[in-house]
Amino acid sequence: MRIKLLEPLNVPHELIEELAAPIRAKGHEFIYYKEKTTDLTELAERSKDADVVMIANNPYPTEVIEQAKNLQYINVAFTGVDHVGLTSIQNQEILLSNAAGYANQAVAELCVGLTLDLYRKITQGNAEIRDENFPGPFQGGEINGKIVGVIGTGKIGLVTAQLYKAFGARLVAYDPFPNPNAVALGIQYLTLDEVLAQADIVTLHLPLLPSTKGLISADKFQLMKKSAILINCARGPIVDNAALAEALNTGQIAGAGIDVFDMEPPIPADYPLLNAKNAILTPHIGFLTNEAMVKRARIAFDNILAFLDGTPQNLIAK
Structure with missing residues (x-):
């Protein structure tokens, strides 16, 4: 089979070669593109003769997939797959997998880091200590x-x-589906409104689905304490971000730490959160640590080996 990695995985080339060695040892061809492209013509050219492609979070739309006539399997080295042309996959009966789990620790640590920044005003302190008019x-x-x-x-x-x-x-x-491991950790399950009303810190960890889009809306901010902060390192559209900016600017809530938006960075200059009060913003880096990138690469290559052995894993239902 011809297997192509269509974009870099943010790990050293030597690791890619190490992970590709078992694929080549099985007699398969492995091709690695070291430069990302968003040009659809180039993506189609790279994909057209591949049996298997591996991508990360680069969009891989229907018009590219439809030109890859040999394609049997798309291996996404990422958690979300909403950037892949799912309709074409369904029509062509192409298998799809992801690399869920690689960034659990990375995302969790950023959530806590944003909380600490909001509570201890780290970013503010860094700016003020450098100011010749240091206010104290x-x-x-x-x-x-x-x-x-x-x-x-x-x-x-x-x-x-x-x-x-x-x-x-x-x-x-x-959570609509309570987790026994959460109960064992001492977590008390409540309704969404009860959680929002009681919490000092609200942290979001839901997938983006039709049922979760805009879940945290203007009326939900009205339920929260004025001293509460919101952390979103999940998916931007889970929150009505215009309403969030309004809640911050009017003092309805005290602060927000946001890593995800309604679009991928760069963010338009008129995006409401860019000028909202008490908002700490990061450019969708929750998943992006050295350690997580290595874990991601290993999961993704393990997925390929499992597919080649006839036992595909981490499959996404279509």
Whole structure:
């Protein structure tokens, strides 16, 4: 089979060669493109004679897939697959897998990092200490003793909850499908409205689905404490971000730490959150650590080997 990695995976070339060796040892051809392209003509050219393609978070639309007549399997080295032309996959009966789990710790740590920045005003302090008109020290807050509301208790939500618990927080959660491991961790399940009303820190860990788009809306911000903060390292459209900016600017909630938006960065200059009060913004880097990239690459190549052995894993239902 001809197997093509269509974009870099942010790991050293030597690791790619190491992971590709078992594929080549089985008699298959492995081709690695070291430069990402968003040009659809180029993507189609790279894909046209491939039996298997591996991508990360680069869009891989229907018009490209339809030109890849030999394609049997798309291996996504990422958690979400909403950037792949799913209709074409269904029509052509192409298998699809992902690399879920590679960034659980990375995302969880960023959630806590954004919380610490909001509570201890780290970014603000860094700017002010460099200012010749330094206004003097300021008073922050602690995670210890706070109520953390975890919205979504899958794997990332649970890792995040564990970190907050280590700081001494009390945990409550909302999830349509309660997780026994969450109960074992001491998490109390409540309704969504109850979690929003009780929590000092709300952290989001839901997938983007029709049922979750805009879930955290203007009326939900009305339920939250004025001292509460919102952390979103999940998917941007889960939140009505214009309503979030309004809630921040009017003091309806105290702050927000946001890594995901309604679009991928760069963000348009008129995007409401860019000028909202007490918002710490990062450019969708929750998944992006050295350690997570290595885990991702290993999972993705393991997926290929499993497919070649006739036992495909981490398949996404279409």
